[in-house]
Amino acid sequence: GAVVSQHPSWVICKSGTSVKIECRSLDFQATTMFWYRQFPKQSLMLMATSNEGSKATYEQGVEKDKFLINHASLTLSTLTVTSAHPEDSSFYICSPFEVAKNNEQFFGPGTRLTVL
Amino acid sequence: GENVEQHPSTLSVQEGDSAVIKCTYSDSASNYFPWYKQELGKGPQLIIDIRSNVGEKKDQRIAVTLNKTAKHFSLHITETQPEDSAVYFCAAKKGSGGSNYKLTFGKGTLLTVNP
Numbered sequence: 001g002a003v004v005s006q007h008p009s010w011v012i013c014k015s016g017t018s019v020k021i022e023c024r025s026l027d028f029q030a031t032t033m034f035w036y037r038q039f040p041k042q043s044l045m046l047m048a049t050s051n052e053g054s055k056a057t058y059e060q061g062v063e064k065d066k067f068l069i070n071h072a073s074l075t076l077s078t079l080t081v082t083s084a085h086p087e088d089s090s091f092y093i094c095s096p097f098e099v100a101k102n103n104e105q106f107f108g109p110g111t112r113l114t115v116l
Numbered sequence: 117g118e119n120v121e122q123h124p125s126t127l128s129v130q131e132g133d134s135a136v137i138k139c140t141y142s143d144s145a146s147n148y149f150p151w152y153k154q155e156l157g158k159g160p161q162l163i164i165d166i167r168s169n170v171g172e173k174k175d176q177r178i179a180v181t182l183n184k185t186a187k188h189f190s191l192h193i194t195e196t197q198p199e200d201s202a203v204y205f206c207a208a209k210k211g212s213g214g215s216n217y218k219l220t221f222g223k224g225t226l227l228t229v230n231p
Contacts, residue, residue: 001162004159006159034218034219042224043205043221043223044160044205046218046219093160103148103209104162104165105150105162105209105219107159107160107161107162108159110157112157
């Protein structure tokens with residue numbers, strides 16, 4: 001397997017504030033980072049894909065100016081939800097990926113964001 | 117693009133019974149099929165996967181079968197235990213690796229194992 005951490009595990013914020021979520025791959029170097037969002041009782045929805053040192057590629061319907069992704073190193077990526085609104089409340093999950101891991105894709109423990 | 121259908125959406129079994137979850141995919145180019153277990157409030161955990169050059173793979177009580185012709189794959193859990201209760205997701209991906217190919221997930225199956 002792979003060891004992936006996310007911080008914070010949960011956060012509650014006021015509408016209009018920004019929240020930063022960190023994702024770390026602890027035992028391998030992730031050239032690619034996938035960020036997912038999951039609403040209650042639903043499947044995972046891919047938000048964006050980023051490669052280390054490059055700009056992220058966003059899925060259709062995901063606002064790049066609202067969900068800022070930074071993938072500055074092979075072990076750390078951050079997702080910043082800017083000017084959060086209640087509809088941004090969701091479970092955010094990162095998935096670091098490395099080709100050398102035999103195409104296996106592992107996921108972080110997730111961050112529960114609640115916007116009041 | 118790829119489309120993955122998963123059935124059933126909910127499954128309730130008695131402890132010790134077997135559970136089977138089925139998925140179909142649409143893109144014949146898909147060649148990697150992982151299964152994930154997600155417990156409440158946690159991230160998905162990879163439990164088993166299969167590649168298109170293999171028809172079956174087993175790991176203790178868990179097995180996965182793949183029928184490339186019919187484009188469907190199944191998860192089999194034998195001797196179920198209460199701790200197997202979770203949401204299970206199937207997924208499909210094409211390509212030998214790299215970020216250009218993304219996982220497409222099924223909608224999930226809520227498995228409940230009753231003691």
